[in-house]
Amino acid sequence: MFRPFESFFLELGRTTQIFVRVLLWTFRPPYDPRQWLTQMVRVGIQSIPVVLLTAVFTGGVMALQIFTVLARFGAENYVGSIVGLAMVRELAAVLGALMIAGRCGAAMGAELGAMRVTQQIDALEVLATDPVHYLIVPRVWATTLALPLLIALADAVGIFGGYVVSVIVMGANPATYLDITFRYMDANDVMSGLIKAAVFGLLIATIGCSKGFHAKGGAEGVGRATTAAVVTGSIAVLVVNFFLTKLMF
Amino acid sequence: MTQPTFKIRLQGIHKSFGPKHVLTGLDLDIAEGESLVILGGSGSGKSVLLKHIIGLLQPDEGTVEVDGVDLSTLGQRQLIEFRRRFGMSFQEGALFDSMTVWQNIAFPLQRARPRIATADISARVEQCLESVGLQGVDDKVPAELSGGMRRRVGFARAIALQPQILLFDEPTTGLDPVMTAVIDEVINNLRRRLGSTTITITHDLTSAFRIADRIAMLHRGQILAVAPPDEFRASDDPRLQQFLEGRAEGPLTDDPPPQTTQVPDP
DSSP states (O other): OOHHHHHHHHHHHHHHHHHHHHHHHHTOSOOOHHHHHHHHIIIIITTHHHHHHHHHHHHHHHHHHHHHHHHTTTOGGGHHHHHHHHIIIIIHHHHHHHHHIIIIIHHHHHHHHHHHHTTHHHHHHHTTOOHIIIIIHHHHHHHHHHHHHHHHHHHHHHHHHHHHIIIIISOOOHHHHHHHHHHTOOHHHHHHHHHHHHHHHHHHHHHHHHHHHTOOSHHHHHHHHHHHHHHHHHHHHHHHHHHHHHHHO | OOOSOEEEEEEEEEEEETTEEEEEEEEEEEETTOEEEEEEOTTSSHHHHHHHHTTSSOOSEEEEEETTEEGGGSOHHHHHHHGGGEEEEOTTOOOOTTSOHHHHHHHHHHHHOTTOOHHHHHHHHHHHHHHTTOOSOTTOOGGGSOHHHHHHHHHHHHTTTOOSEEEEESTTTTOOHHHHHHHHHHHHHHHHHHOOEEEEEESOHHHHHHHOSEEEEEETTEEEEEEOHHHHHHOOOHHHHHHHHTOSSSTTTOSSOOOOOSOOOO
16 A cells, blocks of 8 residues: 555665765765766766757747737736746756756666666676765766756856847847846846756756666666656656745745 | 685575575585585576675675675775675676776776876786787777677686685576686686685586586575585485486475475585
């Protein structure tokens, strides 16, 4: 009867345990700058296209929708402000994080899962290397660090998307649009989005790595770990986002 | 009965995974410098046993001693250090598939001594590859190697730190008879060169008789018998005979599992 709860708490326990081990191992030598760099490149640099595409189209569609609605009561001058605030406070971080969960969380679940079922993780332990230290520490911190940087870019590109659609498609005045976009936005709005992004990065990587690390049962197990990494990572992002927003505003 | 020095001593090991009782009160002593082969059918707990020796798994009950040290008394970091005494080769090699052969063998060297010079690493990598009879594969990645080569690279990686104890997990499973003979020879050579204590688990009888000083038979989580190859072959224990002759019918396959109450002969 309590099976679903049981497995929920088992998973929560495992992920927490991985996170604690990451904290304990973070400051212990030997450090492996190459692993860190590789992960930064994979999560940070290689995710730029997908995150920016998401941002530019989200900004664009937001402009289309909001313009149509605001036009009903003659407030279409405020489109820029709404698009901008929605992007930096909420949409860039959440949608960007969901894309990263699909891209990097999945990759971590699959890679570590494959290493687990082919005994490469056992081999690491036998070769006097803690697998959490060697594999998971760089992934978790690289993702935590890379996500705010990616989202900062996404903020800018999302606003640009809204601008292009408003000015070119809807015929808004370019100067007024930009002025309105930034008039009601302050640094806290941007910061709150970036802090969220860092937390999402931490969640996605820890969950993805934990799923892969505990994979079992051959190719099928790797598949399950990958799916679980994406699904659990995405849900965690959405749920935690609600509470973070409640906390910060 | 008891030999003076034991490199490894397992006493009363019990291990369960959920409802599955895999090791059921296992006792085994392994002498310094000997080559012990552990035979057993599929699912008899061979790999689980090996993982206990190296501390990858902890027993639910019983003790594992290596060089007189009870592994359960070691902390996580001490255990990691302690493992440098071991070299283990896995089924299928378990090579790091994102690395080249060179990087795989260099890995334990770099982890043990972060400041080691690249030239020293290269020299040692060459030595290790030569010990297992391979050359010119440094830059290949594991996916480009055949099954037998992958295992030999796994051996080379296992001996990189000149361990005192070598563990081989099914080194010949899935290889053709010629490659099996090659691998057996490599194992014997490595042992001669390093003078290490060697533990091999397998279900390959030919291979077992070629490399063993003593053979142990594992069945349903206990050691049924341990004896030198000739004695092992001559034993009149019907369970050993069934395994040696490879018969489907016999005491090993009888259900329900026979209750072994006696302590197996060490």
